[in-house]
Amino acid sequence: MACFLNCVRFDVTATITDKPTSKEGSLAVSAGGVTRYSWDDVEALTSNFSRLIGSGGYSSIYMARLSNSAKAALKVHVSSHRLYKIFKLELDILLRLHHPNIVKLLGYSDDSEENGALLLEYLPQGNLQEKLHSNSKQVLPWRNRTTIAFQLVQAIEHIHETCIPQIVHGDIKSSNVLLDENFNSKLCDFGSAKVGFSSMVQPSTMSPRSRHVTMVGSPGYTDPHYLRTGIASKKMDMYGFGVVVLELVSGKEAFSAERGEMLVHVTAPLLNEILDSSVELSEDNVRRFLDPRLLKDSIDIDEVKAMLRVAALCISTPPSLRPSASQVVNNLMQKIPSLSFLGSGKKSVS
Numbered sequence: 001m002a003c004f005l006n007c008v009r010f011d012v013t014a015t016i017t018d019k020p021t022s023k024e025g026s027l028a029v030s031a032g033g034v035t036r037y038s039w040d041d042v043e044a045l046t047s048n049f050s051r052l053i054g055s056g057g058y059s060s061i062y063m064a065r066l067s068n069s070a071k072a073a074l075k076v077h078v079s080s081h082r083l084y085k086i087f088k089l090e091l092d093i094l095l096r097l098h099h100p101n102i103v104k105l106l107g108y109s110d111d112s113e114e115n116g117a118l119l120l121e122y123l124p125q126g127n128l129q130e131k132l133h134s135n136s137k138q139v140l141p142w143r144n145r146t147t148i149a150f151q152l153v154q155a156i157e158h159i160h161e162t163c164i165p166q167i168v169h170g171d172i173k174s175s176n177v178l179l180d181e182n183f184n185s186k187l188c189d190f191g192s193a194k195v196g197f198s199s200m201v202q203p204s205t206m207s208p209r210s211r212h213v214t215m216v217g218s219p220g221y222t223d224p225h226y227l228r229t230g231i232a233s234k235k236m237d238m239y240g241f242g243v244v245v246l247e248l249v250s251g252k253e254a255f256s257a258e259r260g261e262m263l264v265h266v267t268a269p270l271l272n273e274i275l276d277s278s279v280e281l282s283e284d285n286v287r288r289f290l291d292p293r294l295l296k297d298s299i300d301i302d303e304v305k306a307m308l309r310v311a312a313l314c315i316s317t318p319p320s321l322r323p324s325a326s327q328v329v330n331n332l333m334q335k336i337p338s339l340s341f342l343g344s345g346k347k348s349v350s
C-alpha cells in the first residue's frame with residue numbers, strides 16, 4: 001500500500017534468531033510447526049510465482065500450494081539489503097506469535113539476502129480495505145464489522161500486553177487486516193514493528209537536529225503525535241485501530257485521494273459530540289454517519305454509538321488519553337453483547 005512520501009519504514013533494530021543450521025539439499029526442514037524451505041522449494045510451491053494475489057509497498061504475495069494441495073500465501077520481499085532486514089524482522093516476530101487473530105506463519109525461506117520469503121496461511125477473503133471499499137455488491141453485515149473490530153483489538157492486546165517481549169505493530173490499517181472464509185480477522189504485516197520495549201521508543205535514526213523520522217506511515221492512519229515527535233508507542237497502534245473502526249462504521253476510506261480528505265477530520269465534529277458528556281448525542285447524526293449500504297433498521301444504534309465512542313477515544317489527543325487494547329476489549333464486550341461469546345476463550349498463550 002502507498003505510504004506517505006515523508007515517512008519510510010522503522011529502522012530494524014530487533015535481534016533476529018539465528019537460522020537453523022540443518023538443511024538437506026532442497027528438502028524442507030520443519031521445526032515447531034514451521035517449515036524452512038529452500039528457494040527451489042519456494043519456486044515449486046508457487047509454480048514459479050505464477051499467481052500474484054496481493055502486493056504491498058515492499059513485497060509481492062503469491063498463491064502457493066502445499067504438498068497436501070492446501071492453499072497458502074507466499075510473501076516475497078523486494079530484493080535489497082534493507083528489505084531483507086525487514087523480512088528477517090517479520091520472520092522473527094511471526095515465529096514467536098501464536099494467536100487466532102494473527103496471520104499464521106507456515107514456513108519460510110532465507111537462503112540468501114536476495115531471496116527471503118514467508119509462507120503464510122491463505123486468507124481467502126483478502127484484506128478488509130478491499131472488502132469495505134471495493135465496488136463489490138457483497139456488503140459486510142454489521143455483525144461482521146463489530147466482530148472484526150473486536151478480533152483486531154484482541155490481536156493488538158496480544159502483541160502489546162501478552163507476548164514477551166512486547167511488540168508495537170506500527171502500521172495498523174484496514175489493508176493489514178486479512179479475512180478468512182468466515183470473515184474472522186487476522187492481523188498481518190509486521191514489517192514495521194518495534195520489538196522489546198514496553199511503551200515508547202525513539203527511532204534510532206532520528207537526528208536531534210532534523211526531526212526526520214524513519215517510519216512507515218499510511219495516509220489517514222498515522223498518529224499525528226508520532227508524526228510530530230517521532231516517538232513510537234502502543235498508543236499509535238490504538239490510533240490506527242480507531243481509524244479502522246471509523247471505516248467499519250462509515251464504510252468510508254481512511255483517506256480519500258479524490259477529495260484530499262482524511263476520515264478523522266470529516267468525523268471530528270461527531271466524535272467531539274460523542275466525547276462531550278454534556279451533549280445528548282443525536283441519533284440522527286449517528287445514523288447519518290453509518291455506511292449507507294447497511295440495512296439500518298436492523299442495527300442497534302447503541303452498538304454504533306459504542307463503536308464510535310471507542311474510535312473517538314482511540315484517536316484522541318494527547319495519546320495518554322487513549323485506552324489500552326485490553327480496555328477496549330472489555331468495553332466492547334460490555335457494550336456489544338454478541339461479542340462476549342467471542343471473548344470467552346480469547347486468550348491464547350504466546
Ligand SMILES: Nc1ncnc2c1ncn2[C@@H]1O[C@H](COP(=O)(O)OP(=O)(O)OP(=O)(O)O)[C@@H](O)[C@H]1O
Pocket residue numbers: 001002053054055056057058059060061073075103120121122123124126127175176178188189191
Ligand atoms: N496470507 C495472505 N492471504 C491472502 N492475501 C494476502 C496474505 N498476505 C497478504 N495478502 C494480500 O497482499 C496484500 C499485501 O500484504 P502485506 O501488507 O503483508 O504486504 P506489505 O508489502 O508489507 O504491504 P505494506 O505496503 O502495507 O507494507 C494484503 O493487503 C493482502 O491483500
